[in-house]
Amino acid sequence: MNHIRAGLFILLIAGLGGCSGVRTTLVGAPPPPSSPIQPDAPAAPAPASLPSSLPSSLPPSLPSPSGLDDYKTQVARHVLQHNPNLAFSGTLPPLMPAIVVLRITVDRQGQMTGVEVQRSRDANASRVAVDSLWRSLPLPPPQRLAQADGKLTFSETFLFGERYRYQLRSLEPPQAGE
Template sequence: MKTIIRTSLVPTLIVLAGLSGCSSVTTVAGTVGSSIERVAEKIAHPFSPAPASKPAPAGLDDYKTQVAQHVVQHNPERNYNGKLPPMLPAIVVLEITVDRNGQLEDVAVQRSRDPDASRIALDSMRRSTPLPPPLQLAKAGGKLKFSETFLFADSKRYQLRSLAGPQTPD
């Protein structure tokens, strides 16, 4: 509701600026309008491609979120949108090792009971290389090892745990 009100104020500000002969208000109104459009775009498309230069991850959780978004961007046909069902047909946990530059050093199934889901998760990670660089999170050897969980909603589509919301109740 606030966005609608603010958006509707932009034309009013432009008209007022024109009537008062003030060009700086027009610039401010345009800036406010473009800011609102950027926020609305993020709400409508939360997994849209991010700018080329991302800030360094603040910690491991932040990095895992960046990686999860990256994997979703590179595998949109495998992404499940919406709330996960209460009974998941498969859960796959991968152990992922990346170097300081984001190159995939190793990826292995840490836990799974479904070979097809494991293959889909491994292929999705491999298609997503290079990953965002972990920078300072990489240890002295220049590598970072972490796990990511693929929550399968059906036989082919998943959500990554780092991005997933709550499941639907029984």
């Protein structure tokens, strides 16, 4: 098992090193109405417009995160709860079809104020990752982790298996040697 995890870590690092440039997707520009990805179970539709489509209620009250890693774990669980048909369970294949790293900015209420694709070689996987965040809004509030400007920026890695299903790096145990 440790051999597999070590191999995945090496592939992750190697794959990220050769990724294409950054493509930015701002929250103010909602995703297109449909995605080329057709998972086994239909996903919830992407929001049609920013102001009218965002839920007004916050997610259930969670304990204040003890640090950034704890907050990222809360967000990852929240995203998977809102996208259960896209979750990949089990061991990821040795050669993952896609790895997407997103840079996410949230305000004190957990609303996304920005998201950008930092690393990706697969535009469809990038769209699945960004759309998953849209369907999950609002995210858990960062509470005391928000900076003086009221925002928190962090990265999350989507590790894709088959059929554009993913696991989130923040929920995976540390790789061998970490």
